[in-house]
Amino acid sequence: MQDTGRRVRALGVPGGGAADPLALRLANALVGNPPGAAALEVTLAGPALRFxxxxxxxxCGAPFEATLAGSPFPPWRAVPVRAGQTLDLGGAARGARAVLAVRGGLEGQEAFGSRSTDLRTGFGGLEGRALRAGDRIGWFPLPPAKPPRAFVSPELRTPTGPHHILRVLPTAEATPDLLAALTGRPFTVSGQADRMGARLGEAVPAPHDPNRISLPNVPGGVQLPPDGRPILLLPDAGTHGGYPTPLALASVDLPRLGQLRPGDRVWLRVVSPEEARAALWHRERAVRGAELALRWWYKET
Known part of the structure; x- marks a missing residue:
């Protein structure tokens, strides 16, 4: 279970939240929920859910195979489900995660203002753990509503690979040599990938400073550990760390981290702050337009 995460990093608590926050926003908008309502995050292979x-x-998210009562289930749109029906989610040919939103938002344990599940500390969601067979989850009541006939345009969806060009900005720890090493070649996402981070498979020369102090981490940071294999930080990453972080992803590309899967190819491309802000503004304008249209639909119906 994930929502938009926590705002208490000053207490040493990871932010958490959906690994693809754009998919969460759009799924919630489609069913008439607030943007931060809790939903199910599905990774690589999905469950069978009996309503x-x-x-x-x-x-919304990666293109998972899905059937409802044995019939194909359409993604990226609001779909009514009747009591007793089963929604089966299989695997995805590309991408890593999808979000299933239910009108009303899921009920779950709230910790530090969020229902997001933090698996390592064991709080949030359903007892702070991943779901198991036989679990029961409720959702908050909202008046029944007629689903909109709209679907989310492909232009608004998070790209799901297998090739990713990620826009990055240099930090104060970047040097010309590091920038050349990190941006002059493609990388492969290794099998070491979870909600804390995705380690890339190829190594670059890494600086080593035994006197370096621990500094704050943010999702999207590109850490460089001693073995030289970069780590892209995801929402459950710790709030501080001792590895150099010469690059940070532009905010507009943060949702793409949630869709990285082992074997995907990644290129890091440096952009200016002005380019990063312009790209984010362009996407936000489009997404907020879709949210506003769907909000109007549910208000009128």
Missing amino acids: GADALVAL
């Missing part, structure tokens, strides 16, 4: 009550749901 005990009528619901309105939306599946």
Whole structure:
């Protein structure tokens, strides 16, 4: 279970939240929820979900195989589900994660103002753990609503690879040699990838300073550990660390981290702060337009 995460990093608590926050926003908008309502995050392979009550749901993110009561289930749109029906989610040919939103938002344990599950510390969501067979999850009631006939345009969706060009900005720890090593070649996402970070498979020369102090981490940071294999930090990464962080992803590309899967190819491309802000503004304008249109639909119906 994930929502938009926590705002208490000053307490040493990771932010958490959906690894693809754009998919969360769009799925919630499709069913008439607030942007931060809690939803299910599915990684690589999905569950079978039996509904005990009528619901309105939306599946956004990686293109998972999905059937509802044996029939194909359409992603990127609001779909009514009847009590007793089963939604089966299989695997995805590309990308890593999808978000399933239910109208009303999922109920779950709240910790530090968020229902996001933090697996390592064991709080949030359902008892701070991943779901198991037989678990039961409720959702908050909202008045029934007619689903919109709209679907989310492909232009608004997070790209799901297998090739990713990620825009980055240099930090104070960047040097010309590091920039050349990190941006002059493609990398492969290794099998060491989870909600804390995705380690890349190829090494670059890494600086080593035994006297370096621990500094704050943020999601999107590109850490360089002693073995030289860069780590892209995801939402559950710690709040501080001792590895150099010469690059940080532009905010507009943070959702793409949630769609990295082992074997994907990654290129890091340096952009200016002005380019990063312009790209974020362009996407936000489009996404907020879609959210506003869907909000109007549910208000009118």
